[in-house]
Amino acid sequence: MARAAGPRGPKRARLAVLAAIALAAAAALSQSAGSTAAILSGSPRAVGPSRAGAGSIRISSTMEPADHATALAASDASGPSGATGQTGASGPTGPTSPTPPARYRVVGCRSHGDVAYLHGPDRREVAIGFDDGPAPDTPAFVGMLERSRAHATFFMIGDQVTRAYRATMLRELRDGDVLGDHTFTHPYLTSSPDVRGQLEDTIRAIHGLTGYTPCVFRPPYGAYDSSIIATARSLGLATVLWNVDPSDYTQPGTATIEQRVLEQVQAGSIVISHDGGGPRGQTLAAYPKIIAALRARGYRIVTIPELLGFRPVYNPCIRLCDGIGVPRSAVPRDAIIERAP
Ligand SMILES: [Zn+2]
Numbered sequence: 001m002a003r004a005a006g007p008r009g010p011k012r013a014r015l016a017v018l019a020a021i022a023l024a025a026a027a028a029l030s031q032s033a034g035s036t037a038a039i040l041s042g043s044p045r046a047v048g049p050s051r052a053g054a055g056s057i058r059i060s061s062t063m064e065p066a067d068h069a070t071a072l073a074a075s076d077a078s079g080p081s082g083a084t085g086q087t088g089a090s091g092p093t094g095p096t097s098p099t100p101p102a103r104y105r106v107v108g109c110r111s112h113g114d115v116a117y118l119h120g121p122d123r124r125e126v127a128i129g130f131d132d133g134p135a136p137d138t139p140a141f142v143g144m145l146e147r148s149r150a151h152a153t154f155f156m157i158g159d160q161v162t163r164a165y166r167a168t169m170l171r172e173l174r175d176g177d178v179l180g181d182h183t184f185t186h187p188y189l190t191s192s193p194d195v196r197g198q199l200e201d202t203i204r205a206i207h208g209l210t211g212y213t214p215c216v217f218r219p220p221y222g223a224y225d226s227s228i229i230a231t232a233r234s235l236g237l238a239t240v241l242w243n244v245d246p247s248d249y250t251q252p253g254t255a256t257i258e259q260r261v262l263e264q265v266q267a268g269s270i271v272i273s274h275d276g277g278g279p280r281g282q283t284l285a286a287y288p289k290i291i292a293a294l295r296a297r298g299y300r301i302v303t304i305p306e307l308l309g310f311r312p313v314y315n316p317c318i319r320l321c322d323g324i325g326v327p328r329s330a331v332p333r334d335a336i337i338e339r340a341p
Pocket of ligand 1 (some may be wrong): 131132182186218221
């Protein structure tokens with residue numbers, strides 16, 4: 001396999017060094033009843049998915065979540081352990097058997113922050129959110145994004161997340177699009193008696209169909225307060241608004257939608273548009289031109305989690321790949337890899 005050679009060498013060496021340092025330090029600390037957390041909380045990206053030393057990694061309950069995930073990533077890379085349950089059985093220095101490479105699938109993302117995000121950092125990046133789906137036009141939006149080689153964030157109404165859209169949602173995930181929470185019934189949350197239920201039921205609907213847990217939430221009508229942000233945060237959701245709004249839902253015409261977005265957009269912008277809530281042909285027709293024009297200005301089109309620095313979460317998968325499993329080499333570099341539940 002082409003991916004077996006080059007890049008693994010340095011990582012293997014680094015891992016071995018890190019493991020040696022960690023073990024030595026842990027041994028020293030164990031005499032003084034110290035915590036190993038500080039020792040093991042080095043840069044999560046330093047420890048790559050290498051086969052080397054995987055058997056020597058031990059998960060400490062005092063490790064930070066990111067380190068925990070990284071250590072698991074190292075052990076997960078030792079092969080499709082779920083198939084045999086024999087991870088590490090050949091010993092820490094044993095030869096690698098010719099097992100097929102493990103595959104990984106996206107299962108969510110990890111957000112942070114106790115604010116409502118209106119935009120991202122001042123970089124040449126723009127994120128587009130499509131709200132109020134899944135809906136009859138959603139598959140056409142996914143196709144448009146595929147042809148444009150762009151990714152978007154779909155804020156979904158939980159009540160509409162039905163089995164009929166499962167294939168479309170999995171296609172979105174396979175493409176690298178992001179699924180977000182847009183409440184279950186699209187109420188004004190500031191006067192809703194059950195904010196938590198609105199968010200939780202939608203998470204459950206999306207997860208139930210796709211195995212994906214959203215980490216971003218957009219309040220309908222942009223109506224939110226600090227208590228809604230806190231409730232969302234407690235469910236792992238960042239509250240995401242926008243700073244570019246072409247009011248595409250009023251169907252002002254394709255050219256007007258395009259013109260409004262391009263007039264308002266700036267570095268780090270978050271754009272709101274709609275793939276549901278009515279016929280969205282105008283929006284659909286506008287975006288290939290919008291995306292091309294933004295790229296001509298030097299902007300990258302990214303998802304909202306990517307814009308805000310929220311990392312995707314991947315699990316190794318065997319029978320639960322849902323057709324969206326990818327080899328380790330195709331997992332994004334910034335991904336958190338966790339063991340499947
Ligand atoms: Zn909406």
